Amino acid sequence: MGLRACRGCGTRVSTAERVCPNCGVDDPTNRRRIGCGAFLLAGLLILGYSYLAAPWRWTGPSPPPPSPGPTQAATIPAAVPAVGPSDPNQEQARVAFRVVLAHQVPHAFTLADLQQAAGAQGRIVYRQNDPKDPQWVYRWSGTDASYMLATVRPSGFIEVQLRTAGDVVVTFNNTGEFYCDPLDCRARR
Structure with a gap:
């Protein structure tokens, strides 16, 4: 443990003592430590509660989409007008629709x-x-x-x-x- 100067009388007092034995003045550093700790705890509690109450909070992974059954009809997008290929031997059909089976x-x-x-x-x-x-x-x-x-x-x-x-x-x-x-x-x- 160290020594500190008393703010009232200036004598050297141990840091473990809360009151100066010579003049009876309280040690302000102990009060500051308790005050800062309480302030930090209150700040963390406010941040934690605001995170829990926020609309953007994480709710966990979303469930996987259901897989289509063997006889379940899948959603098929509307037909897209096909245009005849300019060179039929080079072109391939590019149509996106779901296969039902x-x-x-x-x-x-x-x-x-x-x-x-x-x-x-x-x-x-x-x-x-x-x-x-x-x-x-x-x-x-x-x-x-x-x-x-x-x-x-x-x-x-x-x-x-x-x-x-x-x-x-x-x-x-x-x-x-x-x-x-x-x-x-x-x-x-």
Whole structure:
């Protein structure tokens, strides 16, 4: 322990004593320590309560979104008008819509996912330039899907026929209708 000078009489007094034994004056440093500690404690309590009452507080992780069941229809965005490709042998269909029977090809939810499952290179196998019903038919083949045909019309209607490795044929379109054989399952949006 150290010595300090008394503020009343100036004599050297031990820091452990609260009152000067010579003149009886209190030590102001002890009162300052208690006052500062109380002030800091009150400040921390105010900050803690304001954090708990704030609207931006952390509420924990959000629950994961529900995964679509095998027969649950997924949300399909509105049809986007397709424009005929300028060079049909180089173009690939770029249409984002949900596959209703996604369990037939695991992790396939868009046409791009099906293209990847069926092989990266799709080729146009049929092109009809009929003014009443022009269409382009794309074909892919690969390991997860025996083949996939996508018919794209400028009106925005797209129909995809997919034969999985298990010989299940799934036909669906971007309006929410689908059916599959030999399971004979049918659904309408």
